[in-house]
Amino acid sequence: MSDIIYNKFDWEVQPPHLHPDYKSTVFRAPTKPLIALKQSLAELSGPVFGDFNLGPLDHDLSKNSIVNGEPLGERIVVHGKVMNENGQSIPNTLIEIWQANSCGRYVHKVDQHDAPLDPNFLGAGRCMTDSEGNYKFYTIKPGAYPWGNHYNAWRPNHIHFSLFGANITNRLVTQMYFPGDPLLQYDPIFLGVPPKGRELLISKFDLSITEDNFALGYRFDFVLRGNNATPFENI
Amino acid sequence: MKQTPSQTVGPYFAYGLTPEQYLYDFRSLADNKMVSFTDHPEAIQIEGQVFDGQGNVIPDAMLEIWLKDSENGLFGRFGTGTETGNKFVFHTLKPKPFANEAPFLSVILFMRGQLIHSYTRIYFEDEQALNAKDEVLNSIPAERRNTLIAQKTKYGYRFDIHMQGDQETVFFDI
Numbered sequence: 566m567s568d569i570i571y572n573k574f575d576w577e578v579q580p581p582h583l584h585p586d587y588k589s590t591v592f593r594a595p596t597k598p599l600i601a602l603k604q605s606l607a608e609l610s611g612p613v614f615g616d617f618n619l620g621p622l623d624h625d626l627s628k629n630s631i632v633n634g635e636p637l638g639e640r641i642v643v644h645g646k647v648m649n650e651n652g653q654s655i656p657n658t659l660i661e662i663w664q665a666n667s668c669g670r671y672v673h674k675v676d677q678h679d680a681p682l683d684p685n686f687l688g689a690g691r692c693m694t695d696s697e698g699n700y701k702f703y704t705i706k707p708g709a710y711p712w713g714n715h716y717n718a719w720r721p722n723h724i725h726f727s728l729f730g731a732n733i734t735n736r737l738v739t740q741m742y743f744p745g746d747p748l749l750q751y752d753p754i755f756l757g758v759p760p761k762g763r764e765l766l767i768s769k770f771d772l773s774i775t776e777d778n779f780a781l782g783y784r785f786d787f788v789l790r791g792n793n794a795t796p797f798e799n800i
Numbered sequence: 801m802k803q804t805p806s807q808t809v810g811p812y813f814a815y816g817l818t819p820e821q822y823l824y825d826f827r828s829l830a831d832n833k834m835v836s837f838t839d840h841p842e843a844i845q846i847e848g849q850v851f852d853g854q855g856n857v858i859p860d861a862m863l864e865i866w867l868k869d870s871e872n873g874l875f876g877r878f879g880t881g882t883e884t885g886n887k888f889v890f891h892t893l894k895p896k897p898f899a900n901e902a903p904f905l906s907v908i909l910f911m912r913g914q915l916i917h918s919y920t921r922i923y924f925e926d927e928q929a930l931n932a933k934d935e936v937l938n939s940i941p942a943e944r945r946n947t948l949i950a951q952k953t954k955y956g957y958r959f960d961i962h963m964q965g966d967q968e969t970v971f972f973d974i
Contacts, residue, residue, distance in 0.1 A: 572803075574806075575802065579805055582914065582916060587913070589912050589913030590914070592856075592913070592964065593853070593914055594913070594964075595964065597970075599971050600971070600972050601972075601973050602919075602973060602974045603936075604974060605901075606868055607866065608974050613873075617829055659829075661817060662816065665812075672824065673814055676812055687815065688815070689819060725813070727817060733906060736864075740808075757807075757915045758805040765805055789804070
């Protein structure tokens with residue numbers, strides 16, 4: 566084994582387990598201190614999905630569930646780069662995507678919000694980063710929805726992501742938000758992140774990726790945990 | 801560069817991350833059959849429940865299991881919302897132990913109410929000799945060690961996860 570050690574969670578930007586304003590954390594957050602673990606081969610390896618053949622429309626949520634017409638809502642294209650803390654890009658890594666439709670309704674059977682389902686929109690997709698760590702997918706801008714955490718609790722517009730990266734220390738599940746959303750300042754899930762990390766979850770409107778007469782563009786970069794193998798550099 | 805902060809998987813991950821298990825029309829990337837009993841007669845079944853701090857079974861957790869040994873790298877994923885009793889069930893192998901290390905499976909646990917995922921490990925009750933001298937197990941206070949040890953049953957192994965309380969499972973900072 567080499568002496569590569571992956572960085573731990575950076576609690577300057579990562580949310581704590583317990584954040585009482587987000588009520589579900591109260592009985593689900595571990596209460597005892599985490600036990601430090603020396604990383605072994607199990608932590609320094611992880612699943613690779615190179616042999617999983619993505620469907621031809623997996624990267625286009627605006628088209629991958631069409632039954633009888635285009636889904637309703639604002640078509641967007643989201644792109645960015647997956648890197649680690651060392652600034653190295655992470656090629657050929659899988660990104661899984663899920664979200665509500667433009668009315669703020671999830672296909673999920675448990676979601677009973679009184680907003681319409683869209684017969685032409687599932688809200689699930691995935692894509693891989695290319696050889697330089699870049700990704701891009703198309704979707705419909707998700708709507709806000711109420712969620713019962715407290716009176717008048719509304720989730721800001723967001724897209725859910727799941728990433729694997731280099732090994733299981735890199736595992737990341739997160740949510741991307743949209744610039745200027747007035748609901749962010751009231752959302753306990755977003756505010757569970759320390760102030761220093763919050764901006765990192767807000768995508769940027771990007772005219773350069775916006776497609777004329779077709780879709781608005783947003784940029785969102787992911788930074789996974791880095792390691793001690795190379796000097797830090799500014800990229 | 802700063803890490804991208806984690807956010808909860810939320811209650812509605814099923815059609816994105818475990819779609820076939822929950823009968824959504826989208827292909828699953830991974831499921832709970834890490835191996836098949838047909839190809840691997842030595843395969844084992846591990847099942848259990850995830851409990852919250854009030855003793856309720858959590859019906860919307862997602863577990864990922866990673867097995868890495870000298871022969872295999874196997875990945876499984878399963879949500880707790882479809883089985884009787886909201887159990888999780890995995891078909892996997894018992895990992896081959898490395899020298900002086902007890903065999904274990906890595907577990908990554910996600911759920912609504914967790915802003916960031918948790919890591920734990922599954923060790924095996926019937927590996928007493930290796931468990932007794934395992935460095936990681938011995939680094940854990942003796943009274944909490946058994947929270948990481950799957951119990952042998954008629955059908956395989958049972959491994960419950962307690963988020964809180966007297967039996968709170970050991971979670972690792974990896």
